[in-house]
Amino acid sequence: MIRILDVFFAFTGLIIFSPLLILLFLIGIFDSGSPLFYQQRVGKDKVFFTLVKFRTMRKDTVHVATHLAAESSVTPFGRFLRRTKLDELPQLWNVLKGDMSLVGPRPCLESQFELIEARNKRNVFSVRPGITGLAQVNDIDMSTPELLAETDAKMIESFSVKQYFYLIFLTLTGKGAGDRIRK
Template identity: 40%
Template structure:
């Protein structure tokens, strides 16, 4: 591609990114209002079934590796062994928490992350801070864009694929991003949620640790 063509493509991408940022904020605000009764009911149910805190918070790296506070509805207990260590995920994930994960209701608080500008509706999922030094330079490209509630890796297997494949899908998304691709991912995400596909990895309550 010529230099002029690359410049034009870059401008179009910047323009599209600006549109995406505005749309994310508007849709998140509307969704928080419309879904507020659902959010309230889920919060009450979690308090009764699991206890407080209702919201799970954790530092996660966002665009360019900037750390932000990530929100989810709590799905696990805080049960610990005799030495004070948290029990394995499988022992702490209650049936109600599993239901929240299967229906993706646990993700609703991330609408606040989108409204704040920490996240987008679509992008690579934000992972834990401890993984940052474990990425290869290629895998690290996933932080070139805003993290998302759903993404290309989620509609291509979610938790039921290897870390290597997840990162390949994330980098492919970064390299091929467009507003049309985001729309496609959102539509396919609805299908995945309804079919309850790829929620867990075989042999794990959620998915195995990424060790680099």
């Protein structure tokens, strides 16, 4: 049932938001010269996939977890995208392809060994990663790997269609601050 909802909402979202996606893409060209950001992430069953987002940091920024990136690497337009969470919109393509779900644990980088180990212990990789989830709406990010893995496992354990809609609602109404960047 969740996969059907994911496909429906991702497809509908891509169509409805296509003018906004095009506008953000064009603004991104002037902001960074390369509006889309592609990164290898760890997905369901620890299979790697390429995540796509709008670029919020300079092109020369090292590929590290957001909490390890310097605030100075975020572009002015990137700050706006992060604050409004619009940088996440291209991930609807990942959802449509089946790499991700709208709701699930945020996909980690292949270099986040501590988080991968903690998630492995809790069987978090048994589900598709998501654009949003319980950890995100509670301001828990990848800087606290054990807490993040525990929260992901808790979400998976009690997951339901009701929770799916509830977490989407919380995200759309602005709950959660997103990934923190060091000052």
